[in-house]
Amino acid sequence: MSLPDIHRVQSFFLSLQDSICHAIENIDQKATFQQDNWQREAGGGGRTRMLTQGAIFEQAGVNFSHVYGDALPASATAHRPELSGRRFQAMGVSLVIHPLNPYIPTSHANVRFFIAEKEGEDPVWWFGGGFDLTPYYGFEEDVIHWHKVAKSVCDPFSQDYYARYKKWCDDYFYLKHRNEPRGVGGLFFDDLNTPDFDHCFEFVQHVGQGYLDAYLPIVEKRKSIPWGERERQFQLYRRGRYVEFNLVWDRGTLFGLQSGGRTESILMSMPPLVRFAYDYRPEPNTPEAKLYTDFLIHKEWV
């Protein structure tokens, strides 16, 4: 049984943030990330990086945070009341990329580590994370590629990870008030602490690195498709769903906002420009309608 090594986790998370930012800047060629180091009064802090008004990326936020405290609030452990009051650390990298070209999907990825300690007892720890894709105009080959990478990340670790984490992702990123998936999914997992730390940490590293393998080829493939006002308006409208999901349903966002997290870092996931329109429905048989009928559905892509 390998013991958790939080320094190795931190070092990986920081270098993951670096490598993702470099890759994004490298594609964008115009804008660069601005960095904010911030501290949290109750303990810890973070390193928020934002790129705005790029040539390819209208906005990209890549956030590292490491917060800790002497006593875990009960509200943070609704399903694990026995951890309440323990010394804890929570650490993660979270990112949301909003491209300018509506033919490039929005993407989100997250890896996180949590540990709660108590004198004289074994530490309780787990990993969580995943990545998911939100297209405006769907391309079946892109979604298949995305899920193939997701599966190839999972398979070396367990034959059932992909199926389980793909379903978990579908279930999690779902707008219940619209009976509509947020996008075409990917991976989502939480509470991962078996069989041991080394296995879990290795897997999380593959998830973090796999995100770029999954996303960058799609960006490259779609970044030069011409687009106009029609595509832009649909993109702005669909971004409203991202706002709705993150503010109404996303547990991480809500917990952060309601528990005194750093608002500006939490809300870096908000799209830079968003349109809301009452009772909008795309014309049947248009590419916009196809998003709903062919992509925002339950489907096994690989």
Place this chain on the structure above:
Amino acid sequence: MSLPDIHRVQSFFLSLQDSICHAIENIDQKATFQQDNWQREAGGGGRTRMLTQGAIFEQAGVNFSHVYGDALPASATAHRPELSGRRFQAMGVSLVIHPLNPYIPTSHANVRFFIAEKEGEDPVWWFGGGFDLTPYYGFEEDVIHWHKVAKSVCDPFSQDYYARYKKWCDDYFYLKHRNEPRGVGGLFFDDLNTPDFDHCFEFVQHVGQGYLDAYLPIVEKRKSIPWGERERQFQLYRRGRYVEFNLVWDRGTLFGLQSGGRTESILMSMPPLVRFAYDYRPEPNTPEAKLYTDFLIHKEWV
């Protein structure tokens, strides 16, 4: 003790929706309201009216709804568990007006009536409602006018209504994750059922009618102020706060979305176009900074 007369309430709410829509169209002169009648599977329905792309109003939503059921869900009565399972009716008019000119504030008003009945027992009923103002560029005289009307609506009914409902409004429309009021307030009340039905209903009628007396003069006064890209960008940014409040904190919105309400009618409060910007702060001593320092503060305006 006067008995509740739900037919009179319904008739007033419907005519209030009419008169507000007529007044808005009358000022706008370009756009008119489109109406959607909708039914709710579990009982009841509504009449949603939306005006979009007007000359003065970028979007105006005025919604009437009347929903009922055989058994009030426990989740609807967290603070009144004794009502769970009763036959109930909930009825109201709710509106949000998003003007185009950033010098005109956004406004919101709501009046609502609730009744829960049970064989052999007295019905339990109450009114709620209010109106509140959200400026982008503040004018002290407008805010004073708004609150003067609010006070003049209250004073004939009780000398302490204005102070109580003004404070309730300040407390309710507050973005806790930013330590920031949503706007400059107005009135907010709930659970109003004393001294009797006639008194309460009379008051609610004055609140509903008072909204136009409070808002229209401000629209008239500010609608011709020239504005440009700078004001527009600030307005779009500040509209993000409206989105944040409604989706993260507004109990009515959240309850509606999480309990199978009609999503499109609930989200008619969303601004038509919204901008989010990481860690934006206005330059000191600008009109934009003045909104924060002189208006989004705790203050007794009258």
